[in-house]
Amino acid sequence: MRPILARAEVVWNIPLGTHTAAICFYCPEVASSAKPGQFVHLQLAPFLPRPFSIAAAGNGRICLIYQVIGPGTHDLRGRREGHTVDLLGPLGKPFDPPAQLNLVSVSGGVGLAGVSWLALKQALSGRQALIVHGQRSKHFMDVITAFECIRAATEMKGPMPAMLFATDDGSEGLKGTAVDLLASQWRAGPPGGIAVIGCGPRPMLSALKHFCLERQVPCFLSMEERMGCGIGACLGCAVPSASGGYFHVCKDGPVFPAEEVLI
Amino acid sequence: MNGTSGIEVEVAGLKLRTPLIACSGCAGFGSELKRIGALEGLGALCLKGLTLEPRSGNTPPRLWEMPSGLLNSIGLENPGAQKVLGEILPGLDLGIPLIANIAGNTYEEFARLAYLLDSVPVEAIEVNVSCPNVEEGGRIFGADPESVYKTVSLVRGSTRKKLFVKLSVACQDVADVAMAAEEAGADALSLINTVPAMAIDPITLKPALGNVSGGLSGPAIKPIALLAVWKVYRVTRLPIIGMGGVATAQDVLEFMAAGASCVGLGSQLLRDPYSPARIAGELVELRKRLNKDQLKEIVGCAHGGTSGSTGCGSRGRGPRSGTACT
Numbered sequence: 001m002r003p004i005l006a007r008a009e010v011v012w013n014i015p016l017g018t019h020t021a022a023i024c025f026y027c028p029e030v031a032s033s034a035k036p037g038q039f040v041h042l043q044l045a046p047f048l049p050r051p052f053s054i055a056a057a058g059n060g061r062i063c064l065i066y067q068v069i070g071p072g073t074h075d076l077r078g079r080r081e082g083h084t085v086d087l088l089g090p091l092g093k094p095f096d097p098p099a100q101l102n103l104v105s106v107s108g109g110v111g112l113a114g115v116s117w118l119a120l121k122q123a124l125s126g127r128q129a130l131i132v133h134g135q136r137s138k139h140f141m142d143v144i145t146a147f148e149c150i151r152a153a154t155e156m157k158g159p160m161p162a163m164l165f166a167t168d169d170g171s172e173g174l175k176g177t178a179v180d181l182l183a184s185q186w187r188a189g190p191p192g193g194i195a196v197i198g199c200g201p202r203p204m205l206s207a208l209k210h211f212c213l214e215r216q217v218p219c220f221l222s223m224e225e226r227m228g229c230g231i232g233a234c235l236g237c238a239v240p241s242a243s244g245g246y247f248h249v250c251k252d253g254p255v256f257p258a259e260e261v262l263i
Numbered sequence: 264m265n266g267t268s269g270i271e272v273e274v275a276g277l278k279l280r281t282p283l284i285a286c287s288g289c290a291g292f293g294s295e296l297k298r299i300g301a302l303e304g305l306g307a308l309c310l311k312g313l314t315l316e317p318r319s320g321n322t323p324p325r326l327w328e329m330p331s332g333l334l335n336s337i338g339l340e341n342p343g344a345q346k347v348l349g350e351i352l353p354g355l356d357l358g359i360p361l362i363a364n365i366a367g368n369t370y371e372e373f374a375r376l377a378y379l380l381d382s383v384p385v386e387a388i389e390v391n392v393s394c395p396n397v398e399e400g401g402r403i404f405g406a407d408p409e410s411v412y413k414t415v416s417l418v419r420g421s422t423r424k425k426l427f428v429k430l431s432v433a434c435q436d437v438a439d440v441a442m443a444a445e446e447a448g449a450d451a452l453s454l455i456n457t458v459p460a461m462a463i464d465p466i467t468l469k470p471a472l473g474n475v476s477g478g479l480s481g482p483a484i485k486p487i488a489l490l491a492v493w494k495v496y497r498v499t500r501l502p503i504i505g506m507g508g509v510a511t512a513q514d515v516l517e518f519m520a521a522g523a524s525c526v527g528l529g530s531q532l533l534r535d536p537y538s539p540a541r542i543a544g545e546l547v548e549l550r551k552r553l554n555k556d557q558l559k560e561i562v563g564c565a566h567g568g569t570s571g572s573t574g575c576g577s578r579g580r581g582p583r584s585g586t587a588c589t
Contacts, residue, residue: 003299005537047481048328048534086535088299226326228333228533231299233291235311235340236326236533245319246340251295 001033001090003231008042008087010079011061014149019068020110020141021077024153028060030089036118037222037255040064040089041230044072051227051250053199054090055113055146056120058154062087065113065146091230092254097195097220102128104191105161106178106208108200109135112143114222114254115199119161120151129161132185134178134204138171179207190215197255198222202263209258219258225249239263270546270558272306272525274502275425275450277360277386279306281543282515282525282558286506287312287364287389287429288337289532292347293357296536302357304539306525309362309389310347313380315372317343322473327462332481332508333530334462336474339366339394344379352383360386362427366394367404370417377421387425390418390449393433393456393478405431405456408443415447427504429453432491441495452495453504453527455488481530482508489521496522496563500579510534512545519558520565522578 008025015021030040034057041049050072052064068077079085095118097103103122105115112133122129135141147160165173166181174181178200185191198208199222212219228236232251240262241247247256272282285296287309296302320340327334341347355361363385367373373390380388392405392414404414415428428444430437432455441452457478462471488507495503505523509515510531518526531538550558563578 005299043535046328046330047333047530048326088536226324226328228326228335229289229295229536231291231295231536233295233536234289234326234335234533235291235320235337236335238320238323238325238340240323246323 003089003091004029005086005088006030007084008062010081010083010085011153012081012149013077013079016065016146017139017141020065021068022055022063022065022146022149023076023079024061024063024149025085025087026060027062027087030087031057031060031062034062034090035094036121037095037114038090038092039254040087041091042076043086045075046071048228049088049230050076051091051230053114053222053254054117056117056150056154056156058156061153063150063153065110065116065141067110088230092250093252095197095220095255097197098218101193101195101218102191104130104132104182104194104196106132106182106196106198106200107134108178108204109140111200111204111222112141112146113199115197116147116150118197120147120156123161124156124158126159131161131163132166132178132182133163134166134168134176134181134200136168138167177204177207179204179211182208183211186215195220206263209261209263212258220255221258221261222254223249223256223261224254268543268547269550269556270543272559274504274524275387275427277307277425279360279525281306281539281546282519283539283543284309284362284504284525284527285532285539286527286529287391289529292351293355293361297357299536301536301539302359304541304543305359307360307362307386308357309364309527310385311341312339312364312366312391313341313344313347313376314339314366315344315376317341317346324471324473327471327477329462329479329481329483332479332483333533334460334472334477334479335457336472336477338474344376348379348383352385362387362389364389364391364429366391368394368397370398370414373414374417374421377418377424381422381424385424387427387450388418388422389427389429389453390415391429391456393429393431403431403433405440406434408439411440412443412447415444415449419448425450427451427453429456430491430495431456432487433459437491438494438498441499441501445499445501449501451502451504452499453506454495455484455491455507458484458487480507482510484508485514489517492518492521492523493565496566496578498579510538512542512549515542515546516549516561519562522563522566524559524562
């Protein structure tokens, strides 16, 4: 499905924590063709469009989870119900894990948005899905509220994935990272027949890649890089390939088999 | 855009349905824009910079956004001449004229690339003289009139295609460099290339780009580009493709008034790949409002004297006074 430029209308834009929020757009043209793992480009201040993972889509709606960091995300935080944003999407290649395997999604911070949709869908389809999520503290982002709002907006009805939390400060769940939490679960009893998907800060993805490769578990990573065009024209969003040269996140990714990227 | 919009232009014999050219590096090989239906409004497309051998490009991060523009150091990533000529160009069907863009490490490489491109379906070759000359200590080819003259002469002798020379303002005097390119046989001049710059990451306090330095583009450099177009218009008779921060139809008028026959869209295509169609539509309206049969009638009109006058000024090898040189 080729990407299209659409004028997306804000349905809601709610805070999830001190610097995090979720936003829902009514954008049926893009929502109907989007797949888990893909992203959209939003035209925000000051200059370049901003890429955001699709945290879930359905019912004509597209939901995103974001952290307010620079002028672009400040601009996004200021958009209210009824405001419009020009949105190009869906962009990039979706997740394509082996369908017969159970899914473990491992995320750090707002990287949750990169993996949440596939995990939510997997649980809805009746297969096992586990979300292993880490963030700096309990107050960083209210994940439960995020999922409630996203599921309601996209009309997801059915079972939720199991969820386990870790925080850097120990304010909720295990004190440590999402990969530490995955490792502790593994020590308790290694699961069989799983595929891992991951999204988050680069050091977390690197740790996750090595954890999975050592255990011969299929692992797919959703990568981030500073992006220009979003369509493979400018070659700005380069990530090193394990076989030499570079991939481009917008065109070759954002989802990559872990063994193919050099991180 | 039909044939009677009044915004058609002709640049060095190339007939363009609009005065908007996609700048090299911002439109890939055109298929990326075609896939999202964003070719409308473009008069021509300049292909991704081509080198003799494949290049993997610079260490990331390669992009850094500025308040009014973009810093990039892509590093001429491209699959190399063999693959581009053998696999990519033959399958391209964009419906608009294509311009190849070449970059060499040496004079010989420029000549070789031009020779290879002589037999492929591109209408013109744009010579990027902003790359470092490895035989002369890494100084850019475009830094002085002598090396530009030598580069363009060698390329001229290697191809029958129209030659555009893309100039940088990272030189002593862009007017001198432009005259050297004209003398060596260029058919048109593209100006300006990105402006050398850097950024510091405010969090790490280290260089933001993996390559430390990059090229600044976008609205931040528009006044620099306008001055270069103005100066070059007065000293050569070559058509000028004005580029550097063109984002609106008004920008197009300003560049044409300063002396550009048409303009290049660079960072603007990254910001909004569909903007050429909108800008072209606005240009049709602006032409009518200016009461011109053809938009090209305004080319150089800023040189005609006082503000408000629309008469075109004299150009080419004129006196250097009054060129707004500082």
